[in-house]
Amino acid sequence: MIPKLTLTSPRWRDLDGVAVEEVKVLLEEMASTTASDTNEAWSKTWSFVADGLIHQGTVSNGAYAALPHLVEAAAALPPGQSADFWVDMGLIVTAEDRPPVPADLEAGFIAALRLAERAAARSFLTPGTPATLCASLALSCVAFAGHHAAATLWQFFDSRESHVMLLCPGCGIDTEIPEFFVDPVRPPFEAPRLPDPAQVREGEHPWGEVAAVLHEEALGEGWEPFLRVARAVAVAGVPAQTPGQAVLSLVAGMVAAKGTPTWAGRNGPGN
DSSP: OOOOOOTTGGGGGSSSOOHHHHHHHHHHHHHHHHHHSOOOHHHHHHHHHHHEEEEHHHHHHHHHHHHHHHHHHHHSSSSSGGGHHHHHHHHHHHOBOOOOOOGHHHHHHHHHHHHHHHHHHHHHSSSOOOHHHHHHHHHHHHHTTTGGGGGGGGGOTTTOOOOOEEEEEOOEEEEEEEETTTOOOSSSSSSOOOTTTTOOSSSSSSSHHHHHHHOOOOTTTTTTTHHHHHHHHHTTTTOTSSOOHHHHHHHHHHHHTTTHHHHHHHHHTOO
């Protein structure tokens, strides 16, 4: 259980972007979903709720109250049914126009991010995640870990662009990576240096499972330098101070490895 604003609290009336009645309906639909169901019923309601939580790139403060409830419910679903939800939440977390988290909702929202990180990573590692969602889902996992490189998630939705622009929040320096989206088979840029091994995230995190998968995969010529960086970032837990290019190496390695036949074979039923 994570701290949440109770559904009977009058505080909901002070929040923008969501009505508590909408949250209740969505929670009921998510709770009634079984392993054999699709996510079609509750995903339609979620789309409606999400439109209120983030509108034209602006996040409402109601998101900080609603998401702890919805994250807990989504984390309880079969991992293969929640990928779209985690991508949508990743967009909310990385939107440029976000109000400060209200003090009384901060603990619950931080706990929701930790749970979302674990659940989204599990969803990514599950066979059958649509290929079109893999990059966005991997970046959402990075967003829940709290790394600034996850803002790249928004650039996936502009088909006119083939490059990625990273902005370091510490130094304010832009780094442009050209042709990032052009060829998903080849590494998207020259592999960066290994991150500082002293930079390790404290506490539990789900990235060890990701590191293990990357360690086992052989992606062919040109990928090994990326996998070395990707594994190092994952083993460290994607700490916030990791250079953005190193984190994008992790994302690129995750997506490339997910497309290999051995991934599905090893993780399929009976394996």
